[in-house]
Amino acid sequence: xxxxxxxxxxxxxxxxxxxxxxxxxxxxxxxxxxxxxxxxxxxxxxxxxxxxxxxxxxxxxxxxxxxxxxxxxxxxxxxxxxxxxxxxxxxxxxxxxxxxxxxxxxxxxxxxxxxxxxxxxxxxxxxxxxxxxxxxxxxxxxxxxxxxxxxxxxxxxxxxxxxxxxxxxxxxxxxxxxxxxxxxxxxxxxxxxxxxxxxxxxxxxxxxxxxxxxxxxxxxxxx
Amino acid sequence: xxxxxxxxxxxxxxxxxxxxxxxxxxxxxxxxxxxxxxxxxxxxxxxxxxxxxxxxxxxxxxxxxxxxxxxxxxxxxxxxxxxxxxxxxxxxxxxxxxxxxxxxxxxxxxxxxxxxxxxxxxxxxxxxxxxxxxxxxxxxxxxxxxxxxxxxxxxxxxxxxxxxxxxxxxxxxxxxxxxxxxxxxxxxxxxxxxxxxxxxxxxxx
Numbered sequence: 154x155x156x157x158x159x160x161x162x163x164x165x166x167x168x169x170x171x172x173x174x175x176x177x178x179x180x181x182x183x184x185x186x187x188x189x190x191x192x193x194x195x196x197x198x199x200x201x202x203x204x205x206x207x208x209x210x211x212x213x214x215x216x217x218x219x220x221x222x223x224x225x226x227x228x229x230x231x232x233x234x235x236x237x238x239x240x241x242x243x244x245x246x247x248x249x250x251x252x253x254x255x256x257x258x259x260x261x262x263x264x265x266x267x268x269x270x271x272x273x274x275x276x277x278x279x280x281x282x283x284x285x286x287x288x289x290x291x292x293x294x295x296x297x298x299x300x301x302x303x304x305x306x307x308x309x310x311x312x313x314x315x316x317x318x319x320x321x322x323x324x325x326x327x328x329x330x331x332x333x334x335x336x337x338x339x340x341x342x343x344x345x346x347x348x349x350x351x352x353x354x355x356x357x358x359x360x361x362x363x364x365x366x367x368x369x370x371x372x373x374x375x376x
Numbered sequence: 377x378x379x380x381x382x383x384x385x386x387x388x389x390x391x392x393x394x395x396x397x398x399x400x401x402x403x404x405x406x407x408x409x410x411x412x413x414x415x416x417x418x419x420x421x422x423x424x425x426x427x428x429x430x431x432x433x434x435x436x437x438x439x440x441x442x443x444x445x446x447x448x449x450x451x452x453x454x455x456x457x458x459x460x461x462x463x464x465x466x467x468x469x470x471x472x473x474x475x476x477x478x479x480x481x482x483x484x485x486x487x488x489x490x491x492x493x494x495x496x497x498x499x500x501x502x503x504x505x506x507x508x509x510x511x512x513x514x515x516x517x518x519x520x521x522x523x524x525x526x527x528x529x530x531x532x533x534x535x536x537x538x539x540x541x542x543x544x545x546x547x548x549x550x551x552x553x554x555x556x557x558x559x560x561x562x563x564x565x566x567x568x569x570x571x572x573x574x575x576x577x578x579x580x581x
Contacts, residue, residue, distance in 0.1 A: 166572075
């Protein structure tokens with residue numbers, strides 16, 4: 154039942170008022186991983202020294218199927234002047250919430266958070282693979298900086314792969330705009346493109362499977 | 377770097393029994409184990425943020441206030457005698473921080489100024505007229521809540537939003553259940569009056 158249905162069904166002024174209050178105050182009350190990490194960084198700074206170096210988190214990553222029910226480890230890296238970041242070691246998958254995107258960082262991989270805000274979230278994928286489903290909405294953007302490319306997403310299911318100096322993007326649903334040094338390319342559903350080649354092509358089988366697994370995992374996690 | 381393994385179900389289960397481990401965590405923290413406080417943060421940060429949100433609304437200061445709660449917890453732990461559960465201590469601190477914030481911001485309503493909040497709230501299936509109408513009502517809610525004094529507001533919201541009993545609220549706000557019941561009753565009456573007046577004014581304009 155949607156929130157509007159609940160409000161419509163509320164009979165009596167008091168019940169409706171109480172429901173309005175509940176709706177107003179429970180929306181947006183979730184703390185995502187990026188925000189949680191940023192707040193912790195500031196707590197550490199204020200306490201005067203890191204509580205533990207390197208910082209260790211336990212986050213569980215999973216897909217609906219048994220296969221993904223294993224293990225994640227997050228190490229928040231804070232280098233000199235670096236933004237908050239996440240590192241997924243080899244053979245590990247890190248489940249993240251990046252603003253309005255449910256994401257999985259498939260190790261070995263490194264992701265830095267550049268900027269977060271109500272309208273736009275910007276991250277930098279330094280290496281590895283990022284799977285994400287972005288809920289989008291009016292005015293919202295997820296921006297991914299990667300070697301040789303900047304990728305902007307509005308409401309879609311997609312993957313970004315960084316291998317050395319080449320970035321490839323595959324889109325399962327929606328559309329993604331990838332800007333490289335040479336051109337801007339729009340990548341539609343079922344297509345893939347890389348920063349070093351001029352045209353897009355159909356998504357490879359293994360990438361299609363990976364995106365489907367990620368979507369299933371997000372669906373289970375949010376059920 | 378130490379590799380640690382966990383599965384999603386185990387992490388969620390561990391959150392359910394965290395209160396039993398809190399005494400051990402506090403003891404480790406006092407013994408100088410730096411990881412213990414980090415574990416407290418990791419375990420309780422989301423709940424603190426949620427507590428602040430459900431009292432204050434979507435104010436931008438929630439991040440800073442969450443930080444302040446944990447800094448205050450860090451200061452309070454050396455003297456904490458275990459007279460309440462760690463969760464209770466943390467939520468008491470969060471409520472105090474929320475009340476301080478309400479006092480300093482006085483009658484400024486926590487109305488979101490950008491559309492993203494209302495996009496989250498209202499489904500795309502609602503018509504533009506419905507969305508506009510609900511948005512007006514929600515803005516009215518925030519404006520009315522801003523006029524209620526902090527103690528009454530906190531008691532009212534813990535009751536209406538979180539469904540807590542008077543006894544549960546009393547533990548968090550350090551008052552008797554009878555005092556809490558009065559605050560809730562007065563808060564509801566005040567909110568009714570403010571809401572009715574605001575609705576009348578909206579119809580007349």
